Amino acid sequence: MHFKIEKKLENSLGRAGVLKTSHGEIHTPTFVPVATKASVKALTPLQVAELGAEVVLANTYHLYLQPGDELVARAGGLHKFMNWEGPIITDSGGFQVFSLGAAYGKDFSKVIRGTEPAIQIPERSSAEDGAPRLANIGNDGVSFRSHIDGTLHYITPEKSMEIQHNLGADIIFAFDEATSPHESYEYQNEALSRTHAWAKRSLEYHQSKPNKDTQALFGIVQGGLEKDSRKKSAEYISSLPFDGFGIGGSYTKEHMELTTRLVNEILPEDKPRHLLGIGEPEDLFMGVENGVDLFDCVAPTRNGRNGTLYTKNGKINITNAQYRGDFQPIEDGCGCYVCNNPSRDLPLSGEEGPVPLTRGTTGGFTRAYLCHLFHGKEMLAATLATTHNLYFIINLVKKIRQSILDDNFFEFKEEFLKNYNPK
RNA sequence: GCGCCGGUCGUAUAGUGGCAAUUACACGACGCUGUAAACGUCGCGACCUUUUGGUCUUCGUUGGUUCGAGUCCAACCCGGCGCA
Numbered sequence: 308m309h310f311k312i313e314k315k316l317e318n319s320l321g322r323a324g325v326l327k328t329s330h331g332e333i334h335t336p337t338f339v340p341v342a343t344k345a346s347v348k349a350l351t352p353l354q355v356a357e358l359g360a361e362v363v364l365a366n367t368y369h370l371y372l373q374p375g376d377e378l379v380a381r382a383g384g385l386h387k388f389m390n391w392e393g394p395i396i397t398d399s400g401g402f403q404v405f406s407l408g409a410a411y412g413k414d415f416s417k418v419i420r421g422t423e424p425a426i427q428i429p430e431r432s433s434a435e436d437g438a439p440r441l442a443n444i445g446n447d448g449v450s451f452r453s454h455i456d457g458t459l460h461y462i463t464p465e466k467s468m469e470i471q472h473n474l475g476a477d478i479i480f481a482f483d484e485a486t487s488p489h490e491s492y493e494y495q496n497e498a499l500s501r502t503h504a505w506a507k508r509s510l511e512y513h514q515s516k517p518n519k520d521t522q523a524l525f526g527i528v529q530g531g532l533e534k535d536s537r538k539k540s541a542e543y544i545s546s547l548p549f550d551g552f553g554i555g556g557s558y559t560k561e562h563m564e565l566t567t568r569l570v571n572e573i574l575p576e577d578k579p580r581h582l583l584g585i586g587e588p589e590d591l592f593m594g595v596e597n598g599v600d601l602f603d604c605v606a607p608t609r610n611g612r613n614g615t616l617y618t619k620n621g622k623i624n625i626t627n628a629q630y631r632g633d634f635q636p637i638e639d640g641c642g643c644y645v646c647n648n649p650s651r652d653l654p655l656s657g658e659e660g661p662v663p664l665t666r667g668t669t670g671g672f673t674r675a676y677l678c679h680l681f682h683g684k685e686m687l688a689a690t691l692a693t694t695h696n697l698y699f700i701i702n703l704v705k706k707i708r709q710s711i712l713d714d715n716f717f718e719f720k721e722e723f724l725k726n727y728n729p730k
Numbered sequence: 731g732c733g734c735c736g737g738u739c740g741u742a743u744a745g746u747g748g749c750a751a752u753u754a755c756a757c758g759a760c761g762c763u764g765u766a767a768a769c770g771u772c773g774c775g776a777c778c779u780u781u782u783g784g785u786c787u788u789c790g791u792u793g794g795u796u797c798g799a800g801u802c803c804a805a806c807c808c809g810g811c812g813c814a
Binding site: 339341343344348349364366369396398399401402403405406407411412414416417418441454455480485527553555557563581582583584585586587590603604605606608609610612613614615624626627628681682684686688689692 | 756757758759760761762763764765766767768769770771
C-alpha cells in the first residue's frame with residue numbers, strides 16, 4: 308500500500324490524495340460503503356462500482372460467525388468470494404465490543420444527541436450487572452455471544468488478526484474497544500489502556516506473518532471525550548509502525564470535530580486516516596477539513612432501506628403521505644440512476660456497439676413510485692433508495708475532493724451547507 | 731316460517747359484569763452515524779389539560795336487569811348455516 312498526498316487544503320488539516328492498493332487506487336478523501344457481511348445491502352458489486360465507490364468495508368465479527376473466515380479463505384479470499392474486484396477494508400470487530408456490549412438493548416449510538424452525556428452506565432463497574440449484553444470484556448480479549456445463534460465466542464487481538472488474514476482485505480484494523488461517552492472516567496481509562504495493549508498485540512501478530520506484505524494494518528485511536536486521553540491515544544498509536552490510522556469511539560457532534568482535529572494534528576501527515584463510522588453530509592465536510600481521508604458509514608444504506616433519502620435540502624422520509632402523489636424525482640438535478648434514469652450506452656456482450664439499456668426517456672423514477680414501493684414492501688424500494696443515497700454521499704465526497712484540487716473547498720462547503728438542513 | 735350461530739376501531743380479531751376496550755395488518759409521524767437494522771419507537775373515538783390526568787361519545791338497534799352492561803335479559807334489524 309502506498310499513500311500520496313496530491314494537494315493540501317490551506318490553513319487546515321485537509322488534503323486530497325491517492326491510496327494505492329494491490330486491488331486498485333483509492334482517491335481520497337472518499338466514502339467507503341459498508342458491506343458488513345460481504346454485501347452492500349440491496350446492491351450488486353457492479354452497481355456499487357457504477358455509483359463511483361472505490362472501496363468497501365466488511366466486518367470481521369460478522370464474517371467470522373457467518374459463513375466463517377476459513378470458508379472465505381477457501382473461496383479464495385473476500386474479493387473472490389463477494390466478487391468485488393476493488394480494494395476492501397475489514398473492520399476488526401472492535402465496534403461490536405461496544406454495540407453488543409454496553410450499548411446492547413440501549414439507545415446509545417455512535418453520535419450522541421444533546422450536549423451533556425450526563426447519564427453514566429451505572430452497572431458498568433460491577434462484573435455481575437445483570438444487564439443483558441452479548442459481549443463481555445476482559446483484558447486479554449472479549450467474549451461474545453453470537454447474535455445469530457447464541458453460541459459463545461472469544462476474540463482476542465490475535466484472533467481478530469487471524470480472521471482478517473483469512474478474509475484477505477487490503478486494509479485491516481487493529482482490534483480495539485469502542486466505548487460510550489456515558490462510561491465513567493475510570494472506565495474510559497481502563498478501556499484505553501486495553502485498546503493500546505491490543506493495538507500493540509495486533510501489530511506484533513500481523514508483523515510475524517507473511518500477510519504483512521499484502522495487507523496494510525491500521526491502528527485505532529480511542530480516548531473518548533477527554534482531550535488528554537485522545538491526545539495520549541493519538542500519540543501512542545502513532546508511535547507504532549502502523550500503515551494508517553482509524554479514529555474510533557462515539558461522541559457528540561461538538562466533540563467529534565474537536566477530537567478529529569486534535570487527533571489529526573498528532574497523527575503523521577504522510578499516512579492515511581479513516582474516521583470510523585461517520586458519514587452524515589455535515590460530518591463529511593468537518594472530517595475532510597480536519598484531515599480525514601476515508602469515511603465509512605451505514606447511514607446512506609440503512610437510511611435508504613428505512614425510507615429516508617438524502618437531498619441537497621436535507622433528508623426526506625419518502626414513505627410520508629405527502630409523497631404518495633408527488634411525481635418529481637427524489638432530487639431535481641441529481642445525476643443518479645434513480646433520479647435521471649439516463650439512457651446509458653453500456654455495451655452488452657456479444658452485441659456490436661453500444662446498446663441502450665433503457666428505451667425512450669421516461670425521466671427517471673418519481674417520489675410517488677418510491678413511496679409506493681416502500682408501502683408495497685417491494686425489494687426494489689431498497690435497491691433504488693440505496694442507489695440514490697449512496698450516489699449522493701459518494702458523489703458529495705468526490706465533489707469535496709475536487710473542490711480541494713480546485714482551491715474552492717470553503718466556497719463549496721458554504722454553498723452546500725447553506726441549502727442543506729441536517730435536521 | 732322454525733331452529734342454530736353470529737354482528738366490537740379501515741380490515742381481521744380478543745373480550746362472558748368494572749373497559750375507551752386486546753392483538754395483527756393497514757394508516758400516520760418520528761428515529762437510525764466502524765449494520766443485533768428490508769429495522770425500531772410512538773400515535774391511531776372526540777375534546778380539554780402542565781401532569782401520574784379530566785370530560786363526553788362508543789362494541790347492529792331499541793328497551794330492560796344492575797351501583798356498574800361490549801359482556802346478562804327481551805324485542806327488533808342484518809348476515810350465515812340447517813330444516814321446511
